[in-house]
Amino acid sequence: MNVIEVEELSVRYGVATALDGVSLHVAAGEMVALVGSNGAGKSTLLNTLSGIVQSARGRVEVHGQLAHVPEGRQLFPDLSVDDNLRLGAFRVRERDPSWVYRLLPELERTRRQRAGSLSGGQQQMVAIGRGLMSQPDVLAIDEMSLGLAPIIVRDLSRILLELNTERGLAVLLVEQSARLALDLCRRAYVLEAGRIVASGTTGELAQSPFVKSAYLGGPGEPSS
Ligand SMILES: Nc1ncnc2c1ncn2[C@@H]1O[C@H](COP(=O)(O)OP(=O)(O)O)[C@@H](O)[C@H]1O
Numbered sequence: 503m504n505v506i507e508v509e510e511l512s513v514r515y516g517v518a519t520a521l522d523g524v525s526l527h528v529a530a531g532e533m534v535a536l537v538g539s540n541g542a543g544k545s546t547l548l549n550t551l552s553g554i555v556q557s558a559r560g561r562v563e564v565h566g567q568l569a570h571v572p573e574g575r576q577l578f579p580d581l582s583v584d585d586n587l588r589l590g591a592f593r594v595r596e597r598d599p600s601w602v603y604r605l606l607p608e609l610e611r612t613r614r615q616r617a618g619s620l621s622g623g624q625q626q627m628v629a630i631g632r633g634l635m636s637q638p639d640v641l642a643i644d645e646m647s648l649g650l651a652p653i654i655v656r657d658l659s660r661i662l663l664e665l666n667t668e669r670g671l672a673v674l675l676v677e678q679s680a681r682l683a684l685d686l687c688r689r690a691y692v693l694e695a696g697r698i699v700a701s702g703t704t705g706e707l708a709q710s711p712f713v714k715s716a717y718l719g720g721p722g723e724p725s726s
């Protein structure tokens with residue numbers, strides 16, 4: 503069963519085309535990356551999945567509950583960590599965040615602090631925790647690593663992997679950092695100017711001369 507199914511999706515902002523015939527899927531329990539540089543259309547895709555942006559054409563289906571962890575975290579900086587978490591549960595009966603603190607124990611001691619006073623990595627953790635509060639089947643996380651130190655990114659990556667392997671949570675990881683996305687996920691799509699230009703297992707993609715030269719800073723196709 504697929505938790506996310508997108509077929510031939512096109513999205514426009516006025517006359518500008520942001521997505522042009524994009525097809526992708528995420529199976530239940532799968533961890534998939536969507537890689538692309540700034541302006542490729544990655545956030546537009548997530549915003550279409552969560553209904554913030556309207557499609558011009560194509561089919562978008564989400565089976566089950568989607569938690570969208572938006573680019574830039576979008577916390578309420580003047581509310582406590584606790585209250586930010588509770589806001590993630592507005593659709594579900596269970597509003598008590600204790601179980602999320604058990605999954606993200608580092609947040610527990612910050613629960614009464616203003617979210618805006620936390621470090622970038624802690625804020626990203628709150629944003630993930632808020633997403634979990636909706637008891638999702640799939641977590642779509644937009645630019646998890648942006649602006650964070652490598653050691654923090656490692657912690658957050660471990661958390662995502664645990665959620666995936668231990669709770670069967672499907673993940674759509676949207677990243678400018680191709681290296682991270684290919685390391686973390688089993689499968690990936692590469693988006694360029696609104697189109698999927700490559701897809702496959704991350705093992706295959708990491709070996710592809712095109713992906714190497716364009717996204718991994720490595721040597722690409724030999725020039726003749
Ligand atoms: N609200 C908007 N209005 C007009 N153009 C937008 C809007 N949001 C994004 N765009 C444009 O759509 C394209 C894709 O943007 P975006 O989805 O944010 O890409 P990414 O997340 O990959 O950086 C870019 O050219 C961007 O300038």
Ligand SMILES: [Mg+2]
Nearest residue numbers: 544545546573
């Ligand atoms: Mg974006």
